[in-house]
Amino acid sequence: MGSGVSPRRATSSRVEAHERSALAPVMGRVGPARPAFDRILRVTRSLGQVLPEGGVRRGGVVAVEGVPGSGVTSVALGLAAAATGAGEWAAWVETPDSGDAPGTLGARAAAEAGVVLERLIRVGPVPSRRWATVVAALAEGIGVVVAEPPPRVHPREVRRLQALLRRSGAVLVMAGAAPMSPALRLEVAGDRWRVEGGRLVERALRVTVEARGRPVRVHELAPATRQAS
Amino acid sequence: MAGPEDSTALRTVCVWCPDWPVAALRLAGHAPATAPVAVVGNNGRVRAVSGEARRRGLARGLRRREAQARCPDAVVVPADPAVEVREFEERVVRPLEAVTPRLAVERPGLLTFPARGPRRWFGTDEAVGLRIVKVTREAGVTARVGAADGAFAARLAARHTDDAGPVLVLAVGETPGFLASQPVATLGEVGLDEPAGRFLRLGVRTLGDLASLPAVSVATRFGPDGARAHRLARGVHEAPALVGPPPDLTVTTTFDPPATRVGEVVFAGKRLADDLLDGLSRRDAAATEVSVVVETERGERHTRRWRHPDSFTAATLARRIHGQLDAWLHHRALHDGHDGHGGQDEHGDEAGGGVTLLRLVPEELVPARGRQLGLFGADPHADERAGQVFSRLQGMLGKEAVVTPTLTGGRTPIEQATWVPWGDPAPERGNGAWPGSVPAPAAARVFDSGQDATLVDAEGQPVVVSGRGELSAPPARLSVARGRNPQRDHTPGSRVRAWAGPWVHDLRWWDPAARRRRALFQVITDDGAAWLVTIEGGRAAVTALYD
Numbered sequence: 171m172g173s174g175v176s177p178r179r180a181t182s183s184r185v186e187a188h189e190r191s192a193l194a195p196v197m198g199r200v201g202p203a204r205p206a207f208d209r210i211l212r213v214t215r216s217l218g219q220v221l222p223e224g225g226v227r228r229g230g231v232v233a234v235e236g237v238p239g240s241g242v243t244s245v246a247l248g249l250a251a252a253a254t255g256a257g258e259w260a261a262w263v264e265t266p267d268s269g270d271a272p273g274t275l276g277a278r279a280a281a282e283a284g285v286v287l288e289r290l291i292r293v294g295p296v297p298s299r300r301w302a303t304v305v306a307a308l309a310e311g312i313g314v315v316v317a318e319p320p321p322r323v324h325p326r327e328v329r330r331l332q333a334l335l336r337r338s339g340a341v342l343v344m345a346g347a348a349p350m351s352p353a354l355r356l357e358v359a360g361d362r363w364r365v366e367g368g369r370l371v372e373r374a375l376r377v378t379v380e381a382r383g384r385p386v387r388v389h390e391l392a393p394a395t396r397q398a399s
Numbered sequence: 400m401a402g403p404e405d406s407t408a409l410r411t412v413c414v415w416c417p418d419w420p421v422a423a424l425r426l427a428g429h430a431p432a433t434a435p436v437a438v439v440g441n442n443g444r445v446r447a448v449s450g451e452a453r454r455r456g457l458a459r460g461l462r463r464r465e466a467q468a469r470c471p472d473a474v475v476v477p478a479d480p481a482v483e484v485r486e487f488e489e490r491v492v493r494p495l496e497a498v499t500p501r502l503a504v505e506r507p508g509l510l511t512f513p514a515r516g517p518r519r520w521f522g523t524d525e526a527v528g529l530r531i532v533k534v535t536r537e538a539g540v541t542a543r544v545g546a547a548d549g550a551f552a553a554r555l556a557a558r559h560t561d562d563a564g565p566v567l568v569l570a571v572g573e574t575p576g577f578l579a580s581q582p583v584a585t586l587g588e589v590g591l592d593e594p595a596g597r598f599l600r601l602g603v604r605t606l607g608d609l610a611s612l613p614a615v616s617v618a619t620r621f622g623p624d625g626a627r628a629h630r631l632a633r634g635v636h637e638a639p640a641l642v643g644p645p646p647d648l649t650v651t652t653t654f655d656p657p658a659t660r661v662g663e664v665v666f667a668g669k670r671l672a673d674d675l676l677d678g679l680s681r682r683d684a685a686a687t688e689v690s691v692v693v694e695t696e697r698g699e700r701h702t703r704r705w706r707h708p709d710s711f712t713a714a715t716l717a718r719r720i721h722g723q724l725d726a727w728l729h730h731r732a733l734h735d736g737h738d739g740h741g742g743q744d745e746h747g748d749e750a751g752g753g754v755t756l757l758r759l760v761p762e763e764l765v766p767a768r769g770r771q772l773g774l775f776g777a778d779p780h781a782d783e784r785a786g787q788v789f790s791r792l793q794g795m796l797g798k799e800a801v802v803t804p805t806l807t808g809g810r811t812p813i814e815q816a817t818w819v820p821w822g823d824p825a826p827e828r829g830n831g832a833w834p835g836s837v838p839a840p841a842a843a844r845v846f847d848s849g850q851d852a853t854l855v856d857a858e859g860q861p862v863v864v865s866g867r868g869e870l871s872a873p874p875a876r877l878s879v880a881r882g883r884n885p886q887r888d889h890t891p892g893s894r895v896r897a898w899a900g901p902w903v904h905d906l907r908w909w910d911p912a913a914r915r916r917r918a919l920f921q922v923i924t925d926d927g928a929a930w931l932v933t934i935e936g937g938r939a940a941v942t943a944l945y946d
Contacts, residue, residue, distance in 0.1 A: 239928025243843035243946035259785040273850075273944060277804035277816030278841035287804050291785075291821060293792060294800060304792060311788030313781070361927020369838050369899045370921045370929055370945065 220389035228339040230353035241360035251284035258313030264294030302327035309340040410514035413553035419508025420447035483507040484722030490538035503706035528566030579607030606632035657753025668720035685710035688763035810836035842943030849940035864918040868903040893924035
């Protein structure tokens with residue numbers, strides 16, 4: 171418990187990595203607590219490898235865009251998995267018309283994407299007028315909120331929401347066109363499927379990563395290795 | 400739900416000594432044995448009254464002057480918590496240790512223990528109860544005994560006894576009915592006077608009324624205390640969520656040189672209590688049972704288990720430590736002739752023989768407060784914070800709008816998962832293979848009711864599947880009704896780039912009237928989207944999208 175190590179805000183990622191490794195044995199024992207310097211929510215699997223900092227910045231907005239069926243949901247699930255893998259909760263907010271992508275979230279796909287189902291909550295359908303309130307409430311309490319954007323949100327509510335995110339450290343993932351300017355924009359295209367042995371096997375996802383202040387990069391995601399489900 | 404095995408596990412016996420502050424003073428010779436007695440606490444209000452005084456209109460909570468006005472010949476004596484602890488220890492706890500070693504003292508005058516152990520010796524809960532009444536009577540104490548499923552019910556049962564029948568045993572399964580008939584005011588027993596008052600004002604009169612309210616609304620509206628009251632009313636045992644706390648939560652302090660004054664040990668005890676609660680709160684836990692262990696340089700060791708109906712604070716725990724030391728030293732002074740303790744002056748006494756060690760062992764832990772969420776991992780507060788948000792959203796959007804999934808087994812994406820409102824019990828996880836289910840990867844978007852579609856072959860004829868699972872022709876075009884917007888209905892139809900399947904399900908084949916057959920296809924359209932299409936009774940519908 172009283173390990174004597176006091177987490178302090180690191181200035182460079184090297185210091186961060188150093189402190190991280192110094193703390194590793196202690197963290198294993200005490201488990202809890204998000205150290206103050208943990209500003210990045212690490213994303214695992216192939217998605218993490220194409221993100222600028224190996225993850226997403228806490229307190230920011232990530233937009234995941236693409237046409238229905240292109241893999242937007244799968245990529246957003248990868249971000250939700252980062253939260254549940256870190257012992258936090260992930261929420262999935264649905265709107266009545268579910269934006270461009272119809273239907274509701276499939277639990278089995280969530281599990282395959284690495285989401286710990288015990289810490290996944292689905293909220294909805296949330297009417298447009300309540301969307302900002304619901305997302306704000308969730309952002310106050312949990313790690314990653316994936317939300318399908320409503321037809322429109324008042325700019326004032328957007329500003330309030332962004333301020334709240336910065337304070338709480340939650341990540342808001344907009345599955346669809348974001349009503350605010352995102353810190354990270356992922357454009358997904360996944361139209362190449364491999365059909366083998368009389369069934370769909372996997373698909374190649376192409377993700378265009380656009381992080382603020384960095385050049386735009388296009389990555390091919392290695393197909394996720396299927397885990398026994 | 401509590402099965403029979405469960406209920407024996409939580410079967411609890413409660414021993415209650417009525418009007419203990421009065422009884423203790425009488426036993427110690429500080430109050431007259433027959434005259435009406437009112438014991439007044441530090442705040443100037445009556446803390447307890449004797450039976451005679453009660454019959455003459457005195458009651459708890461009266462001001463000293465009111466009491467004297469109502470019953471001028473009542474003897475008013477100041478409360479003496481030290482005497483209460485000491486006499487209880489001497490005349491009730493010690494003798495009862497012969498009945499069971501697992502006694503937990505909630506406060507002087509009230510203790511509980513699990514029924515299971517002693518019942519093996521005495522045969523029935525009644526026999527255990529009668530034994531207790533006999534043992535305490537020999538020590539000059541009137542005791543009442545209640546036994547029920549759970550500590551709260553046992554406590555109420557003990558309150559329902561009288562001189563003629565000092566033991567009340569609620570048979571296994573009787574507890575919920577008994578609880579339902581109790582007025583909500585009984586929640587005051589466990590320190591929930593405040594929510595009890597609010598329930599009453601809303602017209603909720605009995606615990607049964609309270610239990611019939613939905614748990615979520617009670618939790619949202621009345622907070623953690625309300626939720627706890629609701630659990631008690633439903634007869635849900637306040638089970639320790641964490642059993643067998645890790646040993647590192649135990650805190651110990653040693654005295655070198657040995658502490659010779661009670662005050663010194665109590666002072667150290669306060670600090671130790673702080674340390675213990677600090678360690679617990681870091682794990683998001685609170686203690687409801689703590690053992691206090693004292694050792695002296697003469698090699699003596701004294702252990703007492705204390706219980707708190709809610710959970711200990713540093714102050715309440717320090718008071719228990721004080722009481723225990725005091726009672727123990729007094730006992731030793733009486734029995735060894737060792738002049739270690741003189742009675743009234745609590746802080747100046749010698750802790751005869753010198754205390755060398757004081758240890759606090761948390762015996763039973765509960766989650767710190769609010770809902771009993773599982774403690775999964777990492778951030779210890781994540782679950783609590785999340786839980787608060789979820790109940791708030793359920794209050795805003797309705798319970799069914801906030802749901803959590805369990806994989807329950809089945810062949811189609813809809814059947815494979817069950818989403819239940821947050822806070823409701825999760826269904827059993829499904830396992831085993833489901834022959835004919837569509838293999839992984841799973842579709843990320845599922846259409847609960849299916850979306851109308853047409854799947855046609857190259858000639859424009861609907862694709863049909865025969866009884867043996869043979870296709871009329873390979874699918875060539877798929878068109879899907881999108882959304883609920885009629886304008887966007889039926890896209891012109893996309894060319895099928897590739898397809899797989901079918902997976903044919905013969906449902907309820909044993910019942911000719913209800914027998915259904917359906918065929919599932921994976922279809923990839925021109926734009927690269929992959930769909931799960933179900934054909935049943937000649938009609939096609941899209942049931943999932945691989946997004």
